[in-house]
Amino acid sequence: MGVTRREALDTLLDRFALPDGDDPLDLPALFGTGVPVVLEIGFGAGTSTLAMAETDPGTGVLGADVHTPGVATLLLGLDQRGLSNVRVLVGDGRQLLAQRIAPASLAGVRVYFPDPWPKGRHHKRRLVDAGFAALVADRLAPGGLLHCATDWEPYAEQMIAVLAAEPGLVLAGEGSRERPDWRPVTRYEARGLERGHRVTDLLARRPAA
Ligand SMILES: C[S@@+](CC[C@H](N)C(=O)[O-])C[C@H]1O[C@@H](n2cnc3c(N)ncnc32)[C@H](O)[C@@H]1O
Numbered sequence: 001m002g003v004t005r006r007e008a009l010d011t012l013l014d015r016f017a018l019p020d021g022d023d024p025l026d027l028p029a030l031f032g033t034g035v036p037v038v039l040e041i042g043f044g045a046g047t048s049t050l051a052m053a054e055t056d057p058g059t060g061v062l063g064a065d066v067h068t069p070g071v072a073t074l075l076l077g078l079d080q081r082g083l084s085n086v087r088v089l090v091g092d093g094r095q096l097l098a099q100r101i102a103p104a105s106l107a108g109v110r111v112y113f114p115d116p117w118p119k120g121r122h123h124k125r126r127l128v129d130a131g132f133a134a135l136v137a138d139r140l141a142p143g144g145l146l147h148c149a150t151d152w153e154p155y156a157e158q159m160i161a162v163l164a165a166e167p168g169l170v171l172a173g174e175g176s177r178e179r180p181d182w183r184p185v186t187r188y189e190a191r192g193l194e195r196g197h198r199v200t201d202l203l204a205r206r207p208a209a
Contacts, residue, residue, distance in 0.1 A: 005072035012075040016088045018062070018100075025100045030087055031060030036107035039064065041093030041127065042114050044188055046074030051184040052110075053078075053086045059107065061086045064093030094127060094135070101139045108145045109136050113188040116152035126155065130162045133204075137168025140206040145172070148202045149183065151192035156200035163204045173203040 018025065027037045037060040043049045044065065053061045063086060065071055071090050078086055089096055097109070114127040128148055136146050146169060150156050156177075163169055177200045179185070189199060 001069045001072060005069055005076070008072040008075045008079075009068060012079055013071070013088070013090070016075060016078055016086060018087050018089045018096075022099055024102050025062075027060065027102075027105060031085065035060045035085075037062060037105070038108035038110060039093065039097060039101070039106055040110040040112070041065075041097075042111065043070065043074060044113070044186065045070045046077055047186045048110070048112050048184050049074055049086060050077040050081065050083070052182070053083050054081055055182070057083075057085050059085065062089065062096070063087070064089040064091060064096050066091060094132060097135055097139055103138050104141045106139050106144055107141060108147065109140065111146075111148045112183070112186050113150060113192075114148075114155075116150065116155050118152065118154070123158075126158065128155070128159050128162060130165065133162045133166035133169060137166055137206055142206055142209040144206045146202075146204045146206075147183070148204075149179065149186075149189070149199060151189060151197035151199045153198065153200070156202070159200075159202055163202060166204070168206060169204040170207055171202065172205040173201070177201055 031037055039062045040049055041064050043063045049061060049063045068090060111128060117123055117125045148159050163171055179199060179201050
């Protein structure tokens with residue numbers, strides 16, 4: 001990590017970081033009462049986080065990633081664009097969802113190009129599995145949307161299987177697996193596209209009560 005990004009972690013993280021601790025997050029206190037909140041897990045360099053937060057300043061965005069150089073890049077982008085509707089966790093997004101997000105409290109969960117773990121013995125490390133689908137279904141508010149994208153076709157098949165099997169979610173998007181125009185092309189995705197990978201976008205909704 002270069003000097004600029006190291007300095008960004010030192011000087012900007014406090015401004016954008018989630019409050020420490022294990023307690024459930026007070027989302028209205030963080031973003032404002034009535035503001036819809038989405039969680040993006042594994043934002044990488046924050047391409048989608050920045051673009052979507054800028055396009056939709058009325059939505060609060062929680063971003064989680066374990067990779068500090070990417071976090072630093074996101075922090076620099078947030079500062080340069082003057083965005084105040086994003087809060088960042090340097091850590092495990094699945095754990096955040098399980099421990100600090102109340103049931104039925106999120107408008108959306110975004111998982112764009114999670115690590116594919118192509119080797120069979122590593123499949124258990126994949127983020128989007130049956131347990132994750134059940135957890136997301138519980139944390140989404142009625143009508144809330146889970147949006148996953150991958151350029152690894154076997155992982156896309158796994159995602160479709162677990163989302164279709166989760167009783168708390170309904171696959172949405174009218175069968176389309178194309179990138180919706182409101183999701184920007186991410187940095188990781190751009191590299192896959194250059195290599196000729198096919199991208200699958202999946203939308204799954206928690207039915208409205
Ligand atoms: C393949 S990259 C994709 C990054 C970005 N979404 C994109 O499309 O450019 C996957 C990202 O997920 C992050 N990651 C992996 N497991 C995670 C977890 N449990 N919680 C948060 N981030 C995670 C990695 O650090 C990495 O930045």
